[in-house]
Amino acid sequence: MEYQDFYKTLGVSRDATQDEIKRAYRKLARKYHPDVSKESNAEQRFKEVGEAYQVLSDSEKRAAYDQLGTGWQAGQEFRPPPGWNAGGAQFDFSDFFDNIFGGHSTQQRPFETTEHSTKIAISLEEAYQGTSRIVAERGRMGRKLNVKIPKGVIQGQKIRLSTGMGRDLYMEIEFQPHRLYRAEKRDIYLTLPITPWEAALGCTVAVPTLGGKVTMKIPAGSESGQKMRLKGRGFPGNPPGDHYVVLQLVTPKANSSAAKAFYKKMAEELPYDPRADISG
Structure with a gap:
């Protein structure tokens, strides 16, 4: 020896x-x-x-x-x-x-670790519910690792995975683009289209969230860009995030004779100048 x-x-x-x-x-x-x-x-x-x-x-x-x-x-x-x-x-x-x-002890104390990082893209639904991924370890080992991603992870969060023999893998969470929602930390934002009469008169609508649909009351006199909060309906956590609904007024097109007649009648019966405050 x-x-x-x-x-x-x-x-x-x-x-x-x-x-x-x-x-x-x-x-x-x-x-x-x-x-x-x-x-x-x-x-x-x-x-x-x-x-x-x-x-x-x-x-x-x-x-x-x-x-x-x-x-x-x-x-x-x-x-x-x-x-x-x-x-x-x-x-x-x-x-x-x-x-x-002595070479027969079952106790283990790993080497001080060296670190590697990779990015992994998941959907907002997967972040909300939790998911798992099969990740191939880089290098000569070529092992495949089953990684559990806990519910409530947020954009940019790093998950540490110890692979043994001094190797730590850090997976940085990225969110895939979503057709409805965008995320800011634990909060979720949704742009909700509403009609002018719904905004003027008020209404009750079903709002989609990552946890399912929620009934929300839109007060009379609401305006485009107004933000409403569904408390605790964002990503899980302690505390959980919120779900914000941003109202967007959508005006129907005057693409028929009946629609044009309706708009003309509204202009005559409801005279209103939205530029009054900016006209000289």
Whole structure:
């Protein structure tokens, strides 16, 4: 069994501080991460770096490792003293690690993670109800991961998925365009067309929401652009978002003789100048 110099692996001195060890590890983990590195020995080097960090970042393991002394050189034949064992291993590491720290513990403490991110597009209905996606992990592993997306996620929210061996995947939520709604954080907006007489006289209408139709009363004298709120009808959460209805007056076209006659009669019987306030 060859002796492994964990300090040399990370490129730090034997009196390096924990911050120095952490910085060295992060730099090398990024360099040799199998998902991004093009070097032929990236996976092996990534494993060696992680193994060294497992020992030197743990005060008890580091102290036990240092007890072996400084007289050994990397690559030299090495055998630990009879009966010498410093505790349980966490992964399928090298023979050197297993013989020194024991290789049969079922407890696991993962490497400090490196991060990757990807974007995933879902519908507003899926965001409201919750859904799942099959995501292919990047890199040489090529695994497919079933990811659960909880209900109430919002645009730009990141979901952390731990894939093991120091890899964390962050999925950023994007919303697909919707023919009716738009989202602002947990709030939902709907533009609701109404007729001039519905706005003038008031009415009761059925308003579609992500959770189903809701009956809403439009007061008499409503105007185009007026915003009305359905409390708690947006995305689920604590607190939940609201559903806002923006009124849009739609004027029927005068595309028939009867429609033209109706508009002429209305102009005669209901004289009104909407530009009175802006005329000089």
